[in-house]
Amino acid sequence: MEHVILRHRNIPDLHRLEVYQAHGGYEGWHKAVTEMKPDALIDLVKASGLRGRGGAGFPAGLKWSFIPKDIFPKYVVVNADESEPGTFKDREIIERNPHQLIEGVALACYAVQAGTGYIYLRGEFKQPARILQKALDEARAAGLIGQNLFGTNYSLDIQLHLGAGAYICGEETALLESLEGKLGQPRNRPPFPALVGLYSKPTVINNVETLANVPPIALNGADWYKKLGTEKSPGTKVFCLSGRVNRPGNYELPLGTPFRVLIEDLGGGIIGGKALKGILPAGASALILPASAIDVPMDYESVAAAGSMLGSASIIVLDETVDILWATEKMVRFFRHESCGKCTPCREGTHWLVREMERIRRGEGKPQDIDLLLDITKNMSGKCFCLLGDFATSSIVSTIKHFRGEYEAATRTNGQ
Amino acid sequence: MLSAAARAEIEAHLKKYPTKRSAIIPALYIAQRAHGYLTPEAIRDVAQVLELEPTEVRSVAGFYSLFYKEPVGKHVIHFCNDLPCALRGADEFLKKLCARLGVEPHGTTGDGMFTVEPAMCLAACDRAPLMQVDLDYFENLTEEKLDEILDGFRTGTIQTDAASVIKSELA
Numbered sequence: 224m225e226h227v228i229l230r231h232r233n234i235p236d237l238h239r240l241e242v243y244q245a246h247g248g249y250e251g252w253h254k255a256v257t258e259m260k261p262d263a264l265i266d267l268v269k270a271s272g273l274r275g276r277g278g279a280g281f282p283a284g285l286k287w288s289f290i291p292k293d294i295f296p297k298y299v300v301v302n303a304d305e306s307e308p309g310t311f312k313d314r315e316i317i318e319r320n321p322h323q324l325i326e327g328v329a330l331a332c333y334a335v336q337a338g339t340g341y342i343y344l345r346g347e348f349k350q351p352a353r354i355l356q357k358a359l360d361e362a363r364a365a366g367l368i369g370q371n372l373f374g375t376n377y378s379l380d381i382q383l384h385l386g387a388g389a390y391i392c393g394e395e396t397a398l399l400e401s402l403e404g405k406l407g408q409p410r411n412r413p414p415f416p417a418l419v420g421l422y423s424k425p426t427v428i429n430n431v432e433t434l435a436n437v438p439p440i441a442l443n444g445a446d447w448y449k450k451l452g453t454e455k456s457p458g459t460k461v462f463c464l465s466g467r468v469n470r471p472g473n474y475e476l477p478l479g480t481p482f483r484v485l486i487e488d489l490g491g492g493i494i495g496g497k498a499l500k501g502i503l504p505a506g507a508s509a510l511i512l513p514a515s516a517i518d519v520p521m522d523y524e525s526v527a528a529a530g531s532m533l534g535s536a537s538i539i540v541l542d543e544t545v546d547i548l549w550a551t552e553k554m555v556r557f558f559r560h561e562s563c564g565k566c567t568p569c570r571e572g573t574h575w576l577v578r579e580m581e582r583i584r585r586g587e588g589k590p591q592d593i594d595l596l597l598d599i600t601k602n603m604s605g606k607c608f609c610l611l612g613d614f615a616t617s618s619i620v621s622t623i624k625h626f627r628g629e630y631e632a633a634t635r636t637n638g639q
Numbered sequence: 640m641l642s643a644a645a646r647a648e649i650e651a652h653l654k655k656y657p658t659k660r661s662a663i664i665p666a667l668y669i670a671q672r673a674h675g676y677l678t679p680e681a682i683r684d685v686a687q688v689l690e691l692e693p694t695e696v697r698s699v700a701g702f703y704s705l706f707y708k709e710p711v712g713k714h715v716i717h718f719c720n721d722l723p724c725a726l727r728g729a730d731e732f733l734k735k736l737c738a739r740l741g742v743e744p745h746g747t748t749g750d751g752m753f754t755v756e757p758a759m760c761l762a763a764c765d766r767a768p769l770m771q772v773d774l775d776y777f778e779n780l781t782e783e784k785l786d787e788i789l790d791g792f793r794t795g796t797i798q799t800d801a802a803s804v805i806k807s808e809l810a
């Protein structure tokens with residue numbers, strides 16, 4: 224497999240500027256600034272069909288086109304908060320191929336004519352941030368970032384910003400609040416960040432992997448890109464494989480590759496040759512898929528059609544030895560811990576979910592507690608201020624759907 | 640009081656943003672280094688430099704888990720036992736870590752060397768079991784490796800920059 228994103232796996236020392244440049248690095252950037260109109264770059268990314276890799280799969284070029292032309296300054300903000308359980312791709316890109324990210328940020332800035340880009344890294348990324356800062360300093364020293372680039376009147380500054388431990392800051396409006404120095408709590412929408420974003424100015428927010436796709440597109444064109452992946456989900460994706468498999472890790476594959484190839488061929492199958500029990504296709508946030516989903520293609524449409532979402536493609540594998548209630552309690556605990564506390568259904572609901580799961584797991588649950596759990600999720604779904612509240616219900620709703628027998632077994636002894 | 644060097648460092652961060660307030664997280668990290676946690680005085684110092692009310696700074700500090708409001712050990716261990724790591728034995732390994740140090744989760748060792756905090760996903764799930772010590776990664780842990788690491792911190796052969804800064808600022 225030829226890598227588009229994880230190119231460092233084929234090219235040693237790609238994190239060094241001269242190596243990156245020897246392999247086409249910053250050529251697309253030079254060409255864009257010296258030869259292309261910003262709109263032409265937006266059109267190119269639109270034509271490539273590149274979709275956001277941070278979760279929602281929103282078309283990147285279209286997002287950029289929403290930025291008003293006549294309001295200044297504007298900003299590009301990179302989401303490197305990477306905190307969804309099971310996700311570890313952005314970190315590999317940042318540590319091993321940092322210049323491709325920087326070039327992608329630069330291209331996004333030029334496309335929307337932003338003069339400043341901020342890369343928001345989760346606070347725990349102290350080491351990755353150091354590597355990225357070094358790459359940024361190199362790019363600056365080489366005149367690739369800075370004032371009057373390549374003799375034009377376009378100037379660009381890129382800054383790193385470390386968060387301080389809060390999953391919710393991955394939600395784009397909470398991220399903006401945090402970057403402005405406030406509590407990381409989501410904002411009302413509308414207005415959308417494209418119009419009223421960072422410091423109330425037009426702002427593009429993209430995931431690390433999304434932007435790392437842009438330099439190869441700028442260099443090789445949209446038609447080349449569209450040859451990879453599926454018609455509606457073009458390109459490759461870095462799939463994070465974790466859980467009960469022999470070879471966990473990041474695997475870059477064309478979108479549309481079936482789960483089976485990832486789990487069995489590349490991941491070396493399940494530890495100890497055990498049977499597959501379930502797949503979490505997008506960390507703790509998405510609905511669990513039963514083992515029968517093994518042949519579903521991993522692209523945005525197919526995973527949605529199978530009843531879940533591809534999200535950031537953090538695939539957690541559960542085998543037959545895994546106690547579903549234990550795994551579910553882990554996930555609801557995550558969301559209770561990460562609820563930002565702004566709205567009641569999420570703040571209280573995640574609390575109740577954990578309490579009920581604990582009771583059932585202690586053997587103190589009654590059969591009707593299964594419906595009580597579902598009731599709590601109904602009071603959360605669609606009623607929370609941001610999507611975290613909905614995410615918090617996914618594991619409960621979907622494990623009760625597919626593994627109700629385990630809940631019944633855990634509550635049966637307590638009769639009515 | 641913030642040292643002159645710490646003040647200068649915060650000033651450098653201010654240049655990155657159009658508002659002073661945006662530098663609150665970097666400033667709090669810098670202020671936290673002197674004692675390992677945020678003292679009321681550190682909060683007041685940051686508020687003064689950023690021209691904010693101490694209560695505002697305190698509420699921001701309270702929101703984020705990497706700011707400590709109480710004294711912590713010289714080294715803070717974040718050990719991941721979130722679902723993907725737990726599927727690879729992290730819960731059992733955390734018990735061993737705690738037993739080695741003679742602490743409960745969230746506890747600090749009697750000699751003040753280590754605080755152990757169970758952590759949510761640290762974006763390294765393919766390298767479980769793993770921990771961060773002062774936010775430096777230590778991955779694919781085995782019991783032997785763990786002993787070496789803990790010894791290394793005790794004897795000073797392993798230094799994270801958080802620890803070395805505390806030493807130099809208090810010197």
Ligand SMILES: Cc1cc2nc3c(=O)[nH]c(=O)nc-3n(C[C@H](O)[C@H](O)[C@H](O)COP(=O)(O)O)c2cc1C
Nearest residue numbers: 275276277302304305306393394395429430433610
């Ligand atoms: C609770 C929550 C957490 C999120 N965490 C992340 C994250 O860690 N990284 C990320 O890129 N996007 C995350 N997102 C999605 C962002 O809000 C946003 O959609 C994304 O950064 C847009 O970039 P993209 O279009 O390039 O995917 C999260 C969303 C929600 C609701």
Ligand code: SF4
Nearest residue numbers: 563565566569609612
């Ligand atoms: S849903 Fe949860 S995370 Fe989102 S705003 Fe409400 S309390 Fe905060």
Ligand code: FES
Nearest residue numbers: 719724761763764
């Ligand atoms: S679950 Fe431990 S690093 Fe992701």
